[in-house]
Each structure stands twice: as C-alpha cells, then as structure tokens.
Amino acid sequence: MGSKAPALPQVARRPARIVELWRFRQLIGMLVVRELKVRYKRSVLGLLWTMLNPLLLMVVYAVVFTTIMPAAQPNFAVFLLAGLLPWLYFATSLMQGLMSVLVNQELVRKIRLPQAVFPLSVVGSNLVNFTLSFLPLFIMMAALRQPFTPALLFLPAAAVILTLFCAGVTLLFATATVFFRDVRHLTEVLLQMLLYLSPVLYDFRQLGEHRTWWFHLFRLELRINPLSYLIPLVRDPVYYGRLPSLPTLAVALLWAAGALLLGFAVFTRLEPRHIHHL
C-alpha cells in the first residue's frame, strides 16, 4: 500500500447529518426511556411526580393570585395550569437539554454518533411528561366543571408545534453551553424573567391600556415573544374552549420552524468542534 491514495472522497462518503440522525432515531427513543427509567427509579411515587409537579406549582400560583392579590378569572386553576404546562415543557427541556452534550461527554469522546440525539432525547422525555400532565389537568377541569369542547382535539397538534420549537431552542443552547459554560447560568436567570415576560400567569387580553413608555415596550416584547403565540395553542382549547386564531397559529408555526432550522443548522455546524471543549 505504498501508492498514493486516490482523491479522498471524504465529503461524499459522510452521510448528510439529517440522514445520520434518522439512522439513529431508535437511539433517541431508547435514551428517552432510559431517562424516564433512571429519573424515577428510586422514588416511591415514580412517574406520579410528573403530574404532581405542575399541580403543586399551580396550587402556589392559584393561592397567590386568588387570595393574596386577587386578579383572577373564573376557574383560575384551569387557566393557570393551561399556561404552566407548555411553559414547564419549554423551560425544563431547555434547562436539562442545554447540559445534555456535556452530561454525555464520555460517549461523545468515544463513539461517533450524531450528538443531536442527546438534546433531542431530553426534549422527548419532557414531551412524555408534558403529555402525562394533561391527566391532572383534565381531572381538574372535570372537578371545576370546565366544559370539555371539541377544540381539545387540537392539543396533539399543539404538542407537535411546541416540540419543534423546544427542539430548536434546546439544540441551539446545548451547543452554546459546550463553548461557554456561563450559558447555563445565564439561561437560568433569563428563564425566570421570561416567565413573567410571557403570558403564562396572565393573558394578553387582561393587560388593558396604559400610556407609559415602559408599557409600550412591554407590549412590543409580548408581540415578539414566541411564547405569546405558543402558549395560546394549549390555553385556547383548554380554557376558552376554542381553536387558536389563524394568525396566532401561523406565527407559532413560523417560530417553531425557524427555531428548529436554526438550532439544527448551528448545532450540526459546531458539532465537530465540541470534543475540543468538553
């Protein structure tokens, strides 16, 4: 084998990232199962925590907003839960997902595989949690006599759109965290602020009118904030018993598709350099 190698067809031989990822789709499923299994292994209540978690949060907020500073609408518990569930799905996916490449660095160092499987499996396991947490929501709705309308059939579509968005943002932040560990702490703070800057605990319609500059700024922020369009995908069918408006749906879809394309493109572009920064 002394002869010079023919021109190296490296690029041609490497399958496109998306094809490679598709080949590893079963791995994503297994990582999701592993995450759920390991997370609840030693806990008595196990998967029940998935449902208790948003419920307990809901109780706290409901007490604050109905007794301490009453600003509430009828059936406020349902209103809150319908906003908290998508918010928690997003926030938890992001916080867990941005660490996922670092957490799995032993594998990244040893086996060649599309690293996107790690953030994506975090989003996947949170999707399972998100889906399961509709059970307590429905129980709450029944208990409070909130009507069940056919608009609820939209929820699977809402879950899909939310998932695309979560996946995109998580991919983007996961790669950023590899290069700058500060991203994790920064995101933690940003998420706390974002909770109040997004219509989770309140609704766009409740804002009314104020003639101050900061209020105009706030409204502008709400108009840009993708969560203003994503949260109604769940809240409109659950609380208002109607489908989200067409413009809301269109903007939500645009944000989801944009986030996913950007997140995937940036992640796969920087992926080969991750190993030098682990």
Add this chain to the structure above:
Amino acid sequence: MRDGQIILEDVGVGYRIYREKVSTLKEAVANRFRHLRTAEKFWALRHVSLQIAPGEAIALVGHNGSGKSTLLKTVAGVLEPSEGAAVTLGRISPMIELGAGFDPELSGRDNVYLNGALLGFSRKQMSAKFQRIVDFSELGDFIDLPVKNYSSGMYARLGFAIAQDVEPDILIVDEVLAVGDERFQEKCKRRIQDFRSAGVTFVFVSHSLPTALELCPRAAVLHHGRLAFDGPTDAAWERYRELERGPAPGPVFQA
C-alpha cells in the same frame, strides 16, 4: 476502495493550549482577551500518513501521550483532523473502551440494547443477537441486574460480548485484553483471530509485545505525535525500545 479500508493522509490533530491562565471573565476583559491571541497549538498528532488495507492487522505502539488514543479517535471518526484527511470505510466496532455508554443504573439487558443503538443497531437487530451476547459474556442471570453491581471483569465481559457481535468491518481495540481473567482473555483473543480470518481490519493498541506479535504482523510506532516507524512488529518493537531509552523531550509546542 472497500469497506474496512483506512486511509490517513498527512493527518494532524491540534489542540489550543492557553499559556496564560484566565479563570474569570473579569481577567479576560482586563487583559483584552490577550490569552486567546497568545494561545499555542499543541499537536497531539502531526504529519501522520497511514494506509491500512481491508483485513490487515496493525498494532499501534508508543509511550503515554504519544498520540495513540488521538489516532484511534480519528480513525473512529470521533475526532476530525485539523489538518490532512482521514477516511474510514465500513462499520467500526469501537472497543476503545469496553462498556463505553453503559448506564450504571440500567440492567445488563437494557444496556445491551442501549449500546446496540449507540452503534446504530435497531431493537430488532439487537434482539436477534441478544442470546449470543449473553452466552459469550457468561453472565447468565446477572444480565438482569443493574450494571453498577457488576464486578469490573463482568463489566468488561459484557462490553466485549457486545462489541464482538456487531459485525464490524474495522475492529479497534485499546488494551482491553488486560481485563478479565486469563481464560476470558484467551476467549477474546480467539474471537479476534476469527475476525482476522474473516477479513476484518484490526487496529490494536498494545503495551505487550507477545500479544502484539500474536495478533498483528505489522506495527506503527508513534513518538510525540509523529509516525516514527511503520513495518514488521518485531522491528517496530526495537524502534520503540530505542526511543524509550532516548531522552524524553517535553511536549512540542508550536505557535
């Protein structure tokens, strides 16, 4: 070019080494990020050209830090070379470290499927292999115990049992034969010989001459990231000994 072929052409893998320690953002700003500019490149591997034909067996020899692991990682596609080009054709069984990817909380059974998926196998494909893997590993009923309760020997046995059943075109083994008892080591060696006769390319990192001679007719010696020798294993070993005896210069930095 066939599956099992490995071509490295003038491969270099460089890391940036920051000489000035900067631990806080404040210092970084105060120095106007000078530490980034004064970074030096450390070449873990440079100007390495190797051609390994399908079915060939080659041993990699070198002192600690000579670049063996970096070379293996480049071949396995985990690292992309910063210079030159590396092409590896076919499925690689990365026995760089046995049991890489085991989740200690999961049972041996779950880990077999997880490990299979990490190597790109579907659940169905792994089901077909499962019994063979358990048999090879000699774990018996322990397969349903969490892996964290395994002894290191059991751990390595399961790791090898999976790696030997993934129909590789290229087998990369990094000193794993040091684990497990002698009888199991013999079994692993026999399995590797099977692979050899089946035409699987074999890349082996070794510190033991007898094992290298037994498994590989050819050896490459790495010395401070350079290819110092490439040829028959016994001659390679002499060269390796020679280099070992010589003065050991520190790592080579180049701006």
